[in-house]
Amino acid sequence: MYHPVIRKPDLRVGLLMGLLLGLSLLLLSACGGQGGQGEKEAKAAANKEIDNPLVGTWRRTRTCDDYVSQLRQAGLADKIPSHQEFVGEFGADNTQSGQDPDDPCAGIKEAPVAHDNVFYKNGRFAALDENGEFTDAGHYKVPNDHTIVWPPPSDPTDPWSTGPAVTAHFNFSNDHDTVKFDVVLPDNLDECSQLCRDVYGWGVIATYSERPWNHVPPEDQWPGEAS
Known part of the structure; x- marks a missing residue:
């Protein structure tokens, strides 16, 4: 088988x-x-989305002497405003003798003046003076938890649109109620164009590392500051 x-x-x-x-x-x-x-x-x-720790309103005070000192230390003495511009921002002290060509703060009130920076959730930035008037506006980015970048304006008609971005590092204290900034300046700042020096001069004053910024609760904010 x-x-x-x-x-x-x-x-x-x-x-x-x-x-x-x-x-x-x-x-x-x-x-x-x-x-x-x-x-x-x-x-x-x-x-x-990266959690943005800067969102909110931050306030600090400054004086004319502080303003001048910051720009001189940064190597941007040529960007110190005129005496008349300082009078417009800080006010004139009528008890002093008047303007001194070697001292742009001569005859300027010594009382500190408040200034606010507002960082909105949508990446918008604004600055306000001691009267709650908006004096500056733009946009910013936070690539990590200790760095902020202000890119140049996207509008090609803006004279600063071809300028550099401004970068600063920041650190918190007092349980995140206080922040200090440290603007990053290029090594070749002396070789920068006038536009470049204008932009970094703004960055030095906008970040103002000499004094800390304090977080402002909603009840103490100016109208329109809500972030």
């Missing part, structure tokens, strides 16, 4: 093979599901 070379599998062997195949498919399905979930979590983490 003829016997085929390939014999029919035993029933128990068939059941065992079927069970192993089922387990393999189940494991592959589980691994695929975990991989998909992991990929979704990675994408969600990548798309998550």
Whole structure:
């Protein structure tokens, strides 16, 4: 009698093979599901917005002497405003003798003047004087938890649109209620164009590392400052 070379599998062997195949498919399905979930979590983490610790209103005071000192220390003495501009910002002291060509703060009130910087959630930046008047506006970015960047204006008709970005590092104290900035100046500042020096002069005064900035609660903010 003829016997085929390939014999029919035993029933128990068939059941065992079927069970192993089922387990393999189940494991592959589980691994695929975990991989998909992991990929979704990675994408969600990548798309998550960086928590911006600067959002809010920050206030500090300054004097004419502070203003001049900051620019001189930065190597930007040529960007010190005129005596008349200082009178407009700080007021004239009628008890003093008057203007001194060697001292731009002669005849200027010595009382500190408040100044606010507002960082909005949408990346908008604004500055206000001691009367609550908006004196400056722009945009900013926070690439990490200790750096702020003011890019040049995007409007090509703005004279500063071709200038450099201003970068500063910041650190908090007093349970995040106080912050100090340290503007980053280029090594070749002396070789900068006038536009470049104008921009960095603004950066020195806007960040004002000589005095800390204090967080301003909503009840003490000027109208329109809400971030």
